[in-house]
Amino acid sequence: MGSAVDRPDVLEEAEIKLNNSDDKKPLVSIRAFTILTMFYTVGTSILITPGGLNLHAKQDAWIACLFGIALDLALVWVFSVLGERYPDLTIIQYSRVLLGRWLGGAAGLLFSAFCYLLAALLVADLGYFLTTQVMSDTPIEALAVIFIAAVAYTARQGMRVYSLTAEMLFPWVTLLLVILLFPVFNKFDVQTLRPVFEFGYIPVAKGGASFSMLQEVAVLLVLYPFVSKGKGRRNGYLAGTAIGGAVLFSVTAGSEFVLGVELxxxxxxxxxxxxxxxxxxxxxxxxxxxxxxxxVCSVFIKTVVTFHASVIGLNQTLGIRDSKLLIWPLAIGLFPVAMASYTNIVFAVNFVDKYWAAYAFPFIVLFPLLLLCLSFIRHGRRSVGYDRPPGRPS
Amino acid sequence: MWGVVGVAMVAAVIVWFEVPRQWKQRSWRDLSVFGVILVCASVLLSLESYQVKLPNPLAGIEWVLRSIGRMF
Structure with a gap:
């Protein structure tokens, strides 16, 4: 009896160790990370970005989209430089290394809060989409509760499980995307794209910039140290963003061809x-x-990753030993935050269109860039080796 | 009434599953953070179940961004 009771504890401890960054064994393979990044990029964007792009850039939406993807790729390249300088640490941890215990801790906490709010907004996004378009008689609360429960359960199973889930969903999503996009290409008509740059470069640049703020790929820097190390990790990050960007581009161009700019x-x-x-x-x-x-697949993966990132962030700033302890309490908090944030769909669309880019910019662009600059100042040009992370935070 | 009961039951289930192991390991720091977050989340959830209008974080963000915009 005694040994039967003891064994689960041992297993659990091993699992806890596995989920901490101290363990050298990677949790996510490079291929799974690439697919996770792709899902993360496609995320909510596949549904809402064509509208915003067409609103600002009119018939140049496809150029704005390309510009946004280029911006995304440039950012991811910079982020991967940062990630490779601290191969064993999350962005939360090296913000403490670089900014000091208190300032770095506060920045990490803010970043976690950003992830948490983003996860709540994704839940609300899914709820509003399903209740307005498909299940109009279902109360949004019911969908949100089920979705949050699924997200929390998956996050609690750990990174390995949900990265494999993404890997499993990938072929299906690809197949469906081909079925969806194949007929659209027949509608290709250069005439809808003319005149090019009718309103100048500014609206195109604006549309592209606000588009690239919707992918939030910086959040994946929390997952980065858990991916198997090597050159492929960086390429996977870039490739995932590129594939996701290609999907977004096809959908944006497709909506332009089929529906026209106004619609x-x-x-x-x-x-x-x-x-x-x-x-x-x-x-x-x-x-x-x-x-x-x-x-639903891509939003699910994106929500799980974002929510887990916020949990990891909070664990690492507050020094929580059991990485799974806070998942359920934080998950039930998602519901009121989601419901209070998106009071109605007009408010939500307006917020995403006008304020999201300005709000997200400090967290997903400025913060990593600041850390990178500080890292160059403090640790010089050399990247810090795998074996000797500089001053691992307590 | 039922809102609070439901939330309390959910919270009790979470406590049931998470606390004993932490208690055995004497990780008081973890437990106190856990308790604070669970209480906050439960209070928010029960308020939401009575359809109390909670402050909207996005409206707050909007207000902050607009005030920053006005400064420049």
């Missing part, structure tokens, strides 16, 4: 409207269900 800009979920318009002969119809599936 795309006026829809809250233009790519859903796009999917409703797809018909191949009389064989393939009502493919909007596929888009919904893709979107």
């Amino acid at each position: 795309t800009a006026n829809h809250v979920y233009p790519s859903y409207a796009l999917a409703k318009n797809i018909r191949m002969g009389h064989m393939i119809e009502r493919v909007e269900g596929l888009l919904m599936f893709i979107w």
Whole structure:
């Protein structure tokens, strides 16, 4: 009896150790990380960005999208330089190394809070999409509760489980994307794209910049040290962003071709409207269900990653030993935050359009860039080796 | 009434699953953080269940950003 009781404890301890960054064994393979990054980029963006891009850049939305993806890739390149300088530490940990115990801790806490709010907003995003477009009689609260429970359960199973989940979903999502986008390419018409740069470069640049603030790939720096080390990690980060960007570009261009600029800009979920318009002969119809599936998958993965990042951040700033302890208490807090944040869909769309970029910029661009500059000043040009992390925080 | 009961039950289940192991390991620091977060989340959740209008964090962010914009 005694040994039967003891064994789970030992197993649990091993698991706790596995989930702490002290363990050298990687939790996420490079391929899984690439797919996670791709899902993270596609995330909510696949549904909402075509609208915003078309609203600002009109028929140049596709150029704005390309610009935004280029911006994303440049940022990811910089982030990966930062990540590779501290291969064993999360962004929360090296912010404490670089900024000192108190300032770094405060910055880490703010970053975790940003992730937490983002996770709550993703929950609300999913709820609003499903209740307005598909299940109009279902109260949003019911969907949010189920979704939060699934997210918390998955996050508690650990990084290895949800990275494998993403890997498992990837072929299906790819297949569905091909079915969704293949008919759209028949509609390709250069005439819809003209005149190019009718309103000058400014709206295009603005649209692209606010587009790239919606991918929040910086949050993945929390996961970065848990990925298997080597050159592939960096390439995986870049490749995932590029593949996700390609998906977003196809959907944006597709909505422009099929719906036209005005209609795309006026829809809250233009790519859903796009999917409703797809018909191949009389064989393939009502493919909007596929888009919904893709979107629910990618938002699910994105929410799990973001929520887990906030939990890891809080654990590391406050020095919590058991990495899974805070998951459920934080998860039940997601619900009131989500419901209080998005009071109605008009407010939500307006906030994302006007304020999100300005709000997210300090967290997902300025903070990592500041850390990178400080790192160059304090540790010089050499990157810090795998074996000797500089002053591991207590 | 039922809102609070439901929230209390959820909180009790979470405590049931998480606390004993921590208690055995005497990680008081972990437990105190856990307690604070659980209490805050439960209070928010029960307020939400009575449809109390909670302060909107996004409205706060909007206000801050607009005041910063006005300064420049």
